[in-house]
Amino acid sequence: MSATWHGSARVTIDLDICHSRVASNLKRLVAALAPYHPRPQGFPPELPFVWDETTLRNATILTRQTDLGEIDLLAEVAGIGDWEEVKAQSIVVDAFERRISTLDLPALIAAKRAAGREKDLAAIPELESILESEKQ
Amino acid sequence: MRELLELTPEQLKIAEDRLRNPAPGSRIEAAKKYGVSLDLLIEQLRLTPAQRGEKMEGASKAVEATLGIARRRR
Numbered sequence: 001m002s003a004t005w006h007g008s009a010r011v012t013i014d015l016d017i018c019h020s021r022v023a024s025n026l027k028r029l030v031a032a033l034a035p036y037h038p039r040p041q042g043f044p045p046e047l048p049f050v051w052d053e054t055t056l057r058n059a060t061i062l063t064r065q066t067d068l069g070e071i072d073l074l075a076e077v078a079g080i081g082d083w084e085e086v087k088a089q090s091i092v093v094d095a096f097e098r099r100i101s102t103l104d105l106p107a108l109i110a111a112k113r114a115a116g117r118e119k120d121l122a123a124i125p126e127l128e129s130i131l132e133s134e135k136q
Numbered sequence: 137m138r139e140l141l142e143l144t145p146e147q148l149k150i151a152e153d154r155l156r157n158p159a160p161g162s163r164i165e166a167a168k169k170y171g172v173s174l175d176l177l178i179e180q181l182r183l184t185p186a187q188r189g190e191k192m193e194g195a196s197k198a199v200e201a202t203l204g205i206a207r208r209r210r
Contacts, residue, residue: 013199
């Protein structure tokens with residue numbers, strides 16, 4: 001969604017959320033997502049799966065299929081760092097009746113470059129042209 | 137924390153000029169050669185960040201619905 005807020009026209013069907021690993025936050029995150037039945041991608045629905053703070057705490061990146069769609073939970077963002085470092089390079093967007101923090105455009109580009117997946121690298125030219133078009 | 141705001145009319149005009157007339161060697165020119173639609177980008181930049189999110193939500197739902205149909209047909 002970060003690219004979308006900044007003006008990207010690319011369609012995305014998954015959501016990346018960077019979270020703090022502080023215990024109280026993990027507890028809140030687990031509770032917030034529990035009603036939407038997070039489970040590993042491709043996991044047979046009849047197999048039991050534990051969704052708790054331990055699951056979150058032990059992973060740097062966790063991809064979960066939920067009733068809302070695919071959500072990636074990141075304790076660290078490639079090229080940026082942990083939640084505190086991500087927060088330091090973030091801005092706020094007023095949308096969906098919420099105030100949502102998202103990476104600023106230079107940080108988003110750095111993160112995409114560091115992630116290095118084909119889909120991340122493919123997004124960079126558009127983002128760089130947005131950055132260049134808006135330069136003061 | 138800074139806020140992501142919609143572009144002012146002056147900022148939008150500058151952005152549109154740069155996107156319609158990419159400078160040689162610029163990232164905008166490179167993006168155009170890569171296949172990025174600069175016209176679509178201009179459309180997006182005319183929206184507020186919230187409007188961009190709402191538009192994306194509609195597009196994502198359409199993609200999900202199409203994927204659902206494709207999966208059911210397999």
